[in-house]
Amino acid sequence: MNNKIQQELDRIEIPKELRERSKLGIKIAKYELPKRKYKKAIIIPLVASIFLVFSVGVGAASIPSFNNLISIVSPKIALLLHPIENTSEDAGIRMEVVAAMNDDEMAVIYVTMKDLTGNRIDETLDLYDYSFTGAHMFNSQIVDYDELTGTATLRIQGNGSNNLNDKKVNFHIDSFLSHKQIFDEVKVPANLVEIKNKIPETMRLDMTHISGVGGKLMDELIEQETIQILKPDKMTLFLPKIEFFHVSNIGFIDNRLHVQVKWTGDDMDSHGYFYFIDNSGNKTNSSSISFGIDELGNATYGNEYTDFIFDIDHVNLNEQTLLGHFVSNGNYTVGNWNTTFKVQSVDEExxxxxxxxxxxxxxxxxxxxxxxxxxxxxxxxxxxxxxxxxxxxxxxxxxxxxxxxxxxxxxxxxxxxxxxxxxxxxxxxxxxxxxxxxxx
Missing domain, CATH: 2.60.40 (Immunoglobulin-like)
Known part of the structure; x- marks a missing residue:
């Protein structure tokens, strides 16, 4: 368990606007190293919170959407849920808050989304911009997709909330991603042993100008005022079946391997990471820094480029393989799905x-x-x-x-x-x- 958690923490990435807060012990994490989006919370500010645990209401048996949710989740979860059945439609898509359950630190709501006019909803649905009043950090995950009806069921979790007892709350979705493509075990066609013997062209990067940083080397990199990175666009290396970025340079700086990529910008939330893997399946994940380039060719704030960095002291280039895991989203849908409902508490702690x-x-x-x-x-x-x-x-x-x-x-x-x-x-x-x- 600890190894699995540590692997996920190795992929931490913090956007520029949260870097100063990270020095105060506030960190953001996501299961996959993001290029533009940050939504999975590991450490967040403490807020005196009053959350609620619900039980199934008397009229629940007569609510079709709630009965369908019971068939999706386990009976143990259903016993804690309070039926809501509050809907909102926009852009030909219907959203419904079906049920909720809460306690002193977190709130959970179950939401369904269905495209009434097309096929913008699928099993890869991922909420992009959304909010839940009273809570401060969120994550969402799809728990079911019904191909017959085209309905996706999501579980939304809010943490660090306060003052929700017997009050109305608002859940709002502004945009979502769908038709996700996952590219795993993508091999990098480069001779790293040969590249190691070459001196790469480098440039200075002011660490106050970066848009994101993550991985095991994160703390060390943040503490430095400037670092050396690869000079962009010294190569154009495309990886199999991937069109949303290409490798723009590869080289070694101070015994660390840098693999630099340039994103096309055509995809709203393309992201990923590189890793080494040995014959036993053990992985060594990359750290990363995201930045931009101005008209004069100087590194500046932006996210057009990412330098993926490995400390190779424990990597055998002759015996380990460099692979990549990347995600691209085909659809980005914008709308206004807005619901307000009242929460009620019971004492069960x-x-x-x-x-x-x-x-x-x-x-x-x-x-x-x-x-x-x-x-x-x-x-x-x-x-x-x-x-x-x-x-x-x-x-x-x-x-x-x-x-x-x-x-x-x-x-x-x-x-x-x-x-x-x-x-x-x-x-x-x-x-x-x-x-x-x-x-x-």
Whole structure:
């Protein structure tokens, strides 16, 4: 689990407008290294939040869209959902907020989208610009696509919310992407051993002019005022079946491999990363810096180019292969899908005193809801991915909570551990948090 989380953290990319905030311990992450878009939260500001857990309403059985959602999600999830059935139509596309469930740190809503006039909705649907009042960081994922009806069901999660108890909230979508194409294991047709023996042309890059930075080398690169990068457009190397970018230079600078790409700009959200892989399938991911070039050929703010950078001390160029993973979206659809609905709360949480020293911060309380386990504390959090949370149920089964979010501000810390399915908190016998057992 820790290795998987670390692989994802290696792909962190922070846009320019958030770099100063990152020095305060605020970080943004996404499963795939983005070129223009940043929406998956790992560390976000702490906000005193009142979230809600819903139960199925009396009239739920008469709501077709809600009944269909129950057939998609598990019965355990359905028992927590409050039916909404609020619709909005624009540009020939209908959006419906079907149901919701919440607790003290996060809100979850289920939304469907259907194209009434064409085929702009498919199984790769990805919300681009969207908002949920009261929450501050979001992520969305498609959980079902019905090819027969052309209906996509999405799960929207909002974190760090406040003051939602018995209030109206607004969910709004401005644009979305669809018809995604994924290019994985794309081989780079270049002789790296031969390239290593050549001295590349380089140029200075002011680190205050970059539009994005990510990967293991992120902190080191951010701290430098200027770095050396490859001079753009010294080659034009196209990769198989990829038209939305080409390799514009490859070279070694200070024992680090730089693979530079130039994006065409025709795709709203093309993104990706390079990686080395050995015969055992072990991967070494790249770090990255995004920038632009002005009319005089100087590096400046922009995202036309990305330098993907490898520290090759542990890479054997003769035995490992350089590959790429890239994503392109065929459709970018703009509209105005807007719904407002009221949320209602029920008390369904447990709170336990929990004192544990995690090194840079100390825990003092645990909260348990069907949506997960939250650890409250004080200090500065820096490596919560090492925390393991396991729930033992009274039937002898165990549930590993292997997904997490961190809320941190003003030396107040909240870490939310999320199960793959909601917890029946009445059946939790004990929790194991990094070897510390808590009985219920």
């Amino acid at each position: 447990k709170h336990v005193v929990f004192n544990k020293d995690f090194g840079t911060w100390k825990a003092n309380r645990i909260s348990i809801s069907p949506l997960g386990v939250t650890i409250d504390g004080n200090g500065e959090i820096n490596n919560s991915s090492q925390i393991e949370v396991i729930a033992k149920m009274n039937d002898g089964s165990v549930k590993i909570l292997d997904s997490f979010f961190i809320f941190s501000e003003n030396k107040k810390v909240k870490v939310k551990f999320i199960p793959s399915l909601p917890l029946d908190i009445s059946k939790i016998e004990s929790l194991d948090i990094d070897g510390t057992k808590i009985d219920f």
